[in-house]
Amino acid sequence: MTLMERSVAEEANRRRRGRALEDALLRAAWDELVESGYGALTMERVAVRAATSRAVLYRRWPGKADLALAAIRHHIETNPIPLPDTGNLRDDLITLLRAMTRRRGELAAMIGAQLGGLFTEARTSPAELRELVLGGRRPSSRRIFDRAAERGELDLTRVPRHVLDMPFDLMRHDMLMTFEPVPDERITAIVDDLFLPLLAHYGGVRTAGGPGPRPPAEEERPTS
Amino acid sequence: MTLMERSVAEEANRRRRGRALEDALLRAAWDELVESGYGALTMERVAVRAATSRAVLYRRWPGKADLALAAIRHHIETNPIPLPDTGNLRDDLITLLRAMTRRRGELAAMIGAQLGGLFTEARTSPAELRELVLGGRRPSSRRIFDRAAERGELDLTRVPRHVLDMPFDLMRHDMLMTFEPVPDERITAIVDDLFLPLLAHYGGVRTAGGPGPRPPAEEERPTS
DNA sequence: TCCATAAGAGTCATTTGTGTTTCTTACTAC
DNA sequence: GTAGTAAGAAACACAAATGACTCTTATGGA
Numbered sequence: 001m002t003l004m005e006r007s008v009a010e011e012a013n014r015r016r017r018g019r020a021l022e023d024a025l026l027r028a029a030w031d032e033l034v035e036s037g038y039g040a041l042t043m044e045r046v047a048v049r050a051a052t053s054r055a056v057l058y059r060r061w062p063g064k065a066d067l068a069l070a071a072i073r074h075h076i077e078t079n080p081i082p083l084p085d086t087g088n089l090r091d092d093l094i095t096l097l098r099a100m101t102r103r104r105g106e107l108a109a110m111i112g113a114q115l116g117g118l119f120t121e122a123r124t125s126p127a128e129l130r131e132l133v134l135g136g137r138r139p140s141s142r143r144i145f146d147r148a149a150e151r152g153e154l155d156l157t158r159v160p161r162h163v164l165d166m167p168f169d170l171m172r173h174d175m176l177m178t179f180e181p182v183p184d185e186r187i188t189a190i191v192d193d194l195f196l197p198l199l200a201h202y203g204g205v206r207t208a209g210g211p212g213p214r215p216p217a218e219e220e221r222p223t224s
Numbered sequence: 225m226t227l228m229e230r231s232v233a234e235e236a237n238r239r240r241r242g243r244a245l246e247d248a249l250l251r252a253a254w255d256e257l258v259e260s261g262y263g264a265l266t267m268e269r270v271a272v273r274a275a276t277s278r279a280v281l282y283r284r285w286p287g288k289a290d291l292a293l294a295a296i297r298h299h300i301e302t303n304p305i306p307l308p309d310t311g312n313l314r315d316d317l318i319t320l321l322r323a324m325t326r327r328r329g330e331l332a333a334m335i336g337a338q339l340g341g342l343f344t345e346a347r348t349s350p351a352e353l354r355e356l357v358l359g360g361r362r363p364s365s366r367r368i369f370d371r372a373a374e375r376g377e378l379d380l381t382r383v384p385r386h387v388l389d390m391p392f393d394l395m396r397h398d399m400l401m402t403f404e405p406v407p408d409e410r411i412t413a414i415v416d417d418l419f420l421p422l423l424a425h426y427g428g429v430r431t432a433g434g435p436g437p438r439p440p441a442e443e444e445r446p447t448s
Numbered sequence: 449t450c451c452a453t454a455a456g457a458g459t460c461a462t463t464t465g466t467g468t469t470t471c472t473t474a475c476t477a478c
Numbered sequence: 479g480t481a482g483t484a485a486g487a488a489a490c491a492c493a494a495a496t497g498a499c500t501c502t503t504a505t506g507g508a
Binding site: 449450451452453454455456457458459460461462463464465466467468469470471472473474475476477478 | 479480481482483484485486487488489490491492493494495496497498499500501502503504505506507508
């Protein structure tokens with residue numbers, strides 16, 4: 001048994017403590033939440049997944065709701081969305097929306113938790129959910145628009161906030177309605193057929209080049 | 225005891241049968257679903273609410289998932305959304321969106337059921353949820369657009385389908401993100417600042433009169 | 449009126465999950 | 479090395495829900 005092998009074997013018998021343990025607990029809780037939803041989340045299952053005992057969980061969180069909420073917060077904190085920088089707004093936005101759809105399980109877990117009663121049980125408010133769901137994303141979306149403004153692509157003073165929010169709102173809607181990845185055709189339709197024409201409408205776009213009026217593509221959404 | 229009093233008393237002791245019983249069962253299940261969510265839905269509680277015994281439920285539905293799904297279907301069938309006819313598209317649309325937000329509890333109940341595992345447990349597909357959530361509403365939305373076309377307000381051949389869907393998608397999004405009624409300012413912003421400009425962009429509007437570019441209202445959404 | 453059916457009530461056995469407690473022992477700091 | 483703390487394991491008591499079963503009796507149709 002080499003020194004390395006012994007170190008690995010010793011590691012296997014070691015108890016986790018402090019930060020390392022808490023990270024592992026919260027990660028296990030998050031994974032259970034994403035896989036099974038809030039309703040089916042149990043302390044026992046989280047404990048098993050984290051290779052620990054329930055008493056360890058109860059020493060930190062009074063119950064399932066508090067654990068779930070802490071897991072959500074932890075996940076958001078430790079998994080920031082990378083900010084694209086493609087050099088132009090359209091590509092930044094499409095990249096970001098693609099990243100969003102790859103993480104749709106997070107949205108489902110959080111909204112599902114709320115609808116399952118989490119925020120009532122944890123004695124906090126739906127406003128916190130909004131902060132968690134939207135707050136973690138708005139800075140990113142704001143940043144790509146700020147960058148576009150810096151590049152001279154966009155005049156933010158002319159564009160209502162709800163225009164900037166719209167692509168993300170529609171993505172969230174679709175993710176919750178279909179439980180499938182949002183197809184690329186839909187992402188490009190949101191950007192090219194809805195968002196960019198609105199930017200142009202408000203005179204927010206500084207460089208011509210946006211798609212003009214086009215024949216209606218009459219695209220079929222993934223509804224069946 | 226008069227004849228009327230005896231009739232009322234007799235009614236109170238009467239058993240329900242057939243359609244009347246089944247309607248009562250499904251209504252009770254729906255009400256429980258809306259109040260407590262899918263996770264906390266129990267056969268016992270539905271039975272109590274319907275003033276019946278669990279055996280009566282089990283005689284019809286093998287379990288909670290089937291009952292919940294049947295309740296959802298029954299509710300949609302028996303509660304169609306009234307179709308506004310104000311004489312112009314904008315007011316029809318705003319009226320319809322207001323009706324939507326008053327019924328946000330339905331959306332929460334259905335999406336919550338899905339996220340709580342209903343459609344897996346009931347061995348049906350998320351596509352059915354989409355049909356239930358969207359199908360019951362798309363005909364209405366389609367109708368107001370058809371009417372506008374008949375009135376000569378709108379040229380449907382020029383407008384992509386996802387433009388027509390957008391107001392409803394955004395409403396659903398907001399209802400799920402805020403768990404509050406969508407404020408009127410937001411509804412009018414969706415219609416006047418997002419939807420109508422897009423109609424104009426595609427040349428779908430036949431009569432001028434839509435709002436032109438306006439200074440960004442920089443409206444605050446209900447986020448805090 | 450009689451008969452077949454099912455509504456409604458109550459009971460039972462089983463399972464699952466919660467919350468707690470006790471015990472052993474790993475671990476850190478002194 | 480010692481002491482204090484908490485991780486991890488196991489067991490316990492209790493509550494809630496499920497699914498099934500038995501019994502009484504209301505109900506509709508013949």
